[in-house]
Every structure is written in structure tokens, then in C-alpha cells.
Amino acid sequence: MTKLYLIRHAEAEGNLYRRIHGQYNSLITDNGYRQIKALEQRFKDIPIDAVYSSDLFRTMTTARAIYVPKGLPLHTRADLRELSMGDWEDHSWAGIDRIDHQRMALFSATSPDFQAPNGESFPELRRRGTAAILDIAAHHDGQTVAVFAHGTLIRNVLAEFQGIGLEEMHKMKHSDNTAVALLEIQDGQVKVVYADDNSHLTPEISTLARQNWWKDNPKAVDLNLWFSQANLDTEEDRDFYLSCREEAWRRLYGRVDQYDGPGFLTDAKDAWRKDPRSVIYPMIRKSRAGILQLDLDRGAREGKGYISFFYLLPENRGQGLGVQLIGKAVSVYRPLGRDTLQLVCSEKNQTALAFYKKYGFRVTGTVPGAYNTLYQMEKYIGYDYRGELD
Numbered sequence: 364m365t366k367l368y369l370i371r372h373a374e375a376e377g378n379l380y381r382r383i384h385g386q387y388n389s390l391i392t393d394n395g396y397r398q399i400k401a402l403e404q405r406f407k408d409i410p411i412d413a414v415y416s417s418d419l420f421r422t423m424t425t426a427r428a429i430y431v432p433k434g435l436p437l438h439t440r441a442d443l444r445e446l447s448m449g450d451w452e453d454h455s456w457a458g459i460d461r462i463d464h465q466r467m468a469l470f471s472a473t474s475p476d477f478q479a480p481n482g483e484s485f486p487e488l489r490r491r492g493t494a495a496i497l498d499i500a501a502h503h504d505g506q507t508v509a510v511f512a513h514g515t516l517i518r519n520v521l522a523e524f525q526g527i528g529l530e531e532m533h534k535m536k537h538s539d540n541t542a543v544a545l546l547e548i549q550d551g552q553v554k555v556v557y558a559d560d561n562s563h564l565t566p567e568i569s570t571l572a573r574q575n576w577w578k579d580n581p582k583a584v585d586l587n588l589w590f591s592q593a594n595l596d597t598e599e600d601r602d603f604y605l606s607c608r609e610e611a612w613r614r615l616y617g618r619v620d621q622y623d624g625p626g627f628l629t630d631a632k633d634a635w636r637k638d639p640r641s642v643i644y645p646m647i648r649k650s651r652a653g654i655l656q657l658d659l660d661r662g663a664r665e666g667k668g669y670i671s672f673f674y675l676l677p678e679n680r681g682q683g684l685g686v687q688l689i690g691k692a693v694s695v696y697r698p699l700g701r702d703t704l705q706l707v708c709s710e711k712n713q714t715a716l717a718f719y720k721k722y723g724f725r726v727t728g729t730v731p732g733a734y735n736t737l738y739q740m741e742k743y744i745g746y747d748y749r750g751e752l753d
Contacts, residue, residue, distance in 0.1 A: 364549040365500040366507040368411075369521075371514050373398040374540040374570045375421040380690025381587045382455055385448035385482070385515075390744065391424050393723050397568045398541045403428040405543070405563035406509070411435065413503055416511035417443035420746055425541065426511040442495040445513035449482025453694055455687070457646075458589035473519075473532040485519060485529055492520040500548040514538055524553040540570040586647060588687045590655075593642040595632045604628060604642070607654050607674050615712055621733045630671075634658055640695050645675070645688055652679045655688045657695060662705055667741070668696030670706040673715075686722055693744050702745035707737040 373395035377384030391399070406429050414430040416422040418439040430437045451459050460467045469477035478484040492512070499508060512520075514537065521544060522532050538544075539561035547554040566572045575585045593600050605624050612622045634641035634656070643655045656672035670692055675685060692704055704724070708715050709732055719740050728739040 364505065364547055365503050367496065367500055367503075367546040367548055368406075368409075368507070368509045369496070369517055369544040369546060370402070370425070370509060370511050371517055371538050371540055371542050372419075372421040372425040372511060373402070376690060376693065378540060378570055379686055380693070381457075381585070381687055382453055382690050382694065383448050383451045383459060385445045385452055385479075386419065387448075387452045388420050388746070390746070391421055394568055394570070395421075395425075395540065398564060398570075399425055399428045401563045401565075401568065402541045402543075403432060407432070410507055411509050412506035413438065413508045414511075415440060415443065415499055415508065417441065417445070417513065419444060419513075422511040422513065426509070428541075429509045440495060440499075442491050443510065443512045443516065446485070446488045446515045447483035448479045450480040451482065455587060455589050455691075457587035460587075461589055473529050475529045488516060489519040489523050489529075492516040493523050496520055496546070497548070497551060497553075500546075501551075517544065521555060521558050524555055537571065539564060539572075586682060586684060588645045588647060588652060588684060588691075590691050591644045591646050591651075592639045593635060593644055593654075595628075595635050595642060601628060603651065604631060604654065607676070608672070610677070611672075611674055615709055616734055618734075627672075631656060634660075634671075643691060645684070645691070647679065652676055652684065653688070655691055657692060659695075659699070662703075663699075663701070665703075666701050667703045667705045668692060668699070668701035670704060673706060685718055689722055689742070697744060702743060704742040704744060706740055707732075708740055710736045710738060 374392045375384065375395060376382065376389040376392065377387070379392050402425070411429055411433055414426055414435050415438045416426040418441050422443070423437060423439060426437055466477065466479070473485055475484065475486055496510065499510060517538060518532065518535060522535060524546065527535065536559050538559045541564065542559050542561045544558040544560070545556040547556055561569060593604070595601055595604065605628055608624055608627045609619065609622065612619060631642055638659050641657050641659055645652045645655060653675035654672055655670070658669040658671045661669040673688060696704065707730060708719060716738065722742070724740040724742045726738045727741050730737045730739060
């Protein structure tokens, strides 16, 4: 008999930024590295003979919780990857729901009819994942194996092994990041001893404990943003941009004697005309929620992606939405080969400083501002990042 621990990867960018990351190669978040440490402690005294993971960064990195301290090699398999989301990869959930609501509803219902454009269906995923688990077990009869995979794959595999059809999967629980299932496999027969066990996580580092989308409570709603490019040739967009800039300046400094709205607008229009991705509106349904302004030229030679203006309207603050703007900036800059996000923040803006530090930005220097010092801050987004694991 093979004992097989089936483990979901730690919290990754898609979980935090609310973006669609099936086979997109996303990174582990700082909180995810804390989850990995907790997982390592859980398995400290459990003998493991072999460790497998999908060949994506987030599973290979999570697997370090077991294979590194136990001195084992890591075996990677592409057939342990998450459901391929095809043309939807690295888009926001809200953005896709807005343009393809019917197909998104099929996804949410785990319908066998669901398939993202150029993506994979649930039946295909179930066959692939089941075959991978049984093949690994067959090669390790009498041993104990740890297998690191992804939420949707794990959910479908567990359903298959428990005789739960796709039409009934909506009744199944969702697994937390780093949640563990234990399978006992003998001659191709599988017993699910337990599943979705996140007992090694405290509420402070549990992903599901900080989110509401999975709860059967219509009042517990997580707001997901979608993103629209500005059109600064229109008076409405120019007026909106200027009002946001002035409100941000007044809120921070309480004075406008050195505020240069026309200068800010000119810089924004120049960047936007060169590349429309430079000025982006985060959207809640049909309403603009703020502005994300990027300078795609600044820092390009050094592999840095500069954020010029990071802004949410007053009524949208304090709802956990800002991190989705970071995710959008990563989505723009990473395909351009940038491995670092960069911005400046006033020393007086303690709320913003705390926010940026919470999500991985570090102070790297200072520059003079209009009235006080500005901190230069950077967040590394490259694939060799190992966070707090080491």
C-alpha cells in the first residue's frame, strides 16, 4: 500500500491579486512563505520516501517544506499542473466575468461543459490528475509519498476517488493553501483518509480565513476589480484624473501651494499616448475606483517597473482592494522582463507605507519631495525569489 499526502501549494499571486492563474507561472506571496514554514513543521516527524510536484514555481517552492529538510530530490511532472485556463490566463476574475459571464458561471458550477477558450475542460483535468496520482502510487508501493499540486486539480481528483460526479462537486469544500489530504492506495484502489486539513495554519496566515468568496453567505462578498484603460483625450477622463491627483495631494499635505495639476496631467498624457497601459482605471462594476499610472520607460534598463500614481477613491479604501492594483502592475511589467516594481512614498503617509511593506515593498533609499522626504520603495517579482523560506 502507498500512503500519499496530496498537498495544495502555498498562497500564490493569483490567490492574493484575484487573477486567473491556472498554468500561469505565478509566485508565492510573503504570507505563502509563512504557510510553507508551518507546513514544514507539520511534516517534521513524518517519514517521507519521495516528493513530487507540478513543474510550476508555486508548487515546486511549496514542496521545499518537505524535500529540503529531509534531503530528498524533487520530482516534477507537468501532468500535476492546474487546469489550463487558456486565453483567460492572468486576467482578472471580474474582467472575464464581465465579458464572458455565461462561461464563467459554468466554471463556478464545475460544469463538464466548461472550457476556457484554448483551455482545458474539467473531465480532461480529472482524467489527467487521476492518472498522475495512480502512476506515482504504482511506482512507490509500500512507501510514503508527498505530492504537491493545485486546488482545482486536487478537488477534482478527490471527487473522482470518492465517486463524486462533476454535477455534485459544488457541495465539496474548497481547500486552503497548503491544505493536506491523505490517500491510501492499494492495487489502484484509493481510500481518502482525510482531506482539506489546514490544521497547521493559524487564522492569521490562513488564506481562506481572510477571504469570503467560498462562504455560503450572500452578505460575505469579496470585491474583485477589473481594469480599463483611460482615454485622456476626453474631457471627462482628464477631469477625473485631475480630481484624483488633487485629492491625493490635499489628503497627504493639507495644502496645494506646490501642487502642479497641469504638469501631472501632461506627464500622464505623454505616457498614455506612447502606451495606453500607462494609465489604467481599476473598476468596480461600471464605476471607476481609482487610478493606476505606470511609467513604462523609467527604470527599463535596470529591469524595473515604475508606478507613478497608485490611487483609490476615498469610498473604496480600507476594503483590501489595493493589492489588486499591485497585481495589475505585475501583470503589465513581468511580460516586459521587469523583475522589480518601484515607487516613491512620502514619509508622512504612514498608512501607505504600512500597506506597501505588508505586500513586499522595501525601502531602498530617499529622495526630496515637495515638502518632506520621499522613500524609494521596491518589490522584487522575479522567479528566483524565495521570500521568508530561507
